[in-house]
Amino acid sequence: MSVVSRSVKHSSNYLQNTQGLIIAKVGGSTKKLGRQYENATVVLYNKANFQPIAMRKPDQNGNYNFLGLNTNLKTFIVAFDDKQQFNAVIQDNVVPK
Numbered sequence: 001m002s003v004v005s006r007s008v009k010h011s012s013n014y015l016q017n018t019q020g021l022i023i024a025k026v027g028g029s030t031k032k033l034g035r036q037y038e039n040a041t042v043v044l045y046n047k048a049n050f051q052p053i054a055m056r057k058p059d060q061n062g063n064y065n066f067l068g069l070n071t072n073l074k075t076f077i078v079a080f081d082d083k084q085q086f087n088a089v090i091q092d093n094v095v096p097k
Contacts, residue, residue: 024096027065029058030079032086036062039082047074047093069096 030040037058044053044066053075056064069075077091 024069024071024073025065025067026069026075026077026094026096027063028077028091030062030064032081037081038062041080041082043078043080044094045076045078047076066096071096 026044028042030037030042038060040058040062041055042058042064043055045051046053053069054066056066058064073096075094075096077094079089079091081088
């Protein structure tokens, strides 16, 4: 066996453009049949390279936030139903504000 070395690199520079203001956020809520729904997984993706930026679980009211984002970042959000009763939902062209 040979020795393998690995190093951890900070990924935020690769996943979002770091030029510009980084004081923005994206927020929203998950709903199922018109009611707040907390059993979901919400993933924020970089639209330029399709890489995931962050993943959140909604609070008990179905609300989620992605904080500390660049204001000129183009994103899309995919919400997955943890109980797998419904298909994933996509929100495209989300711009942090």
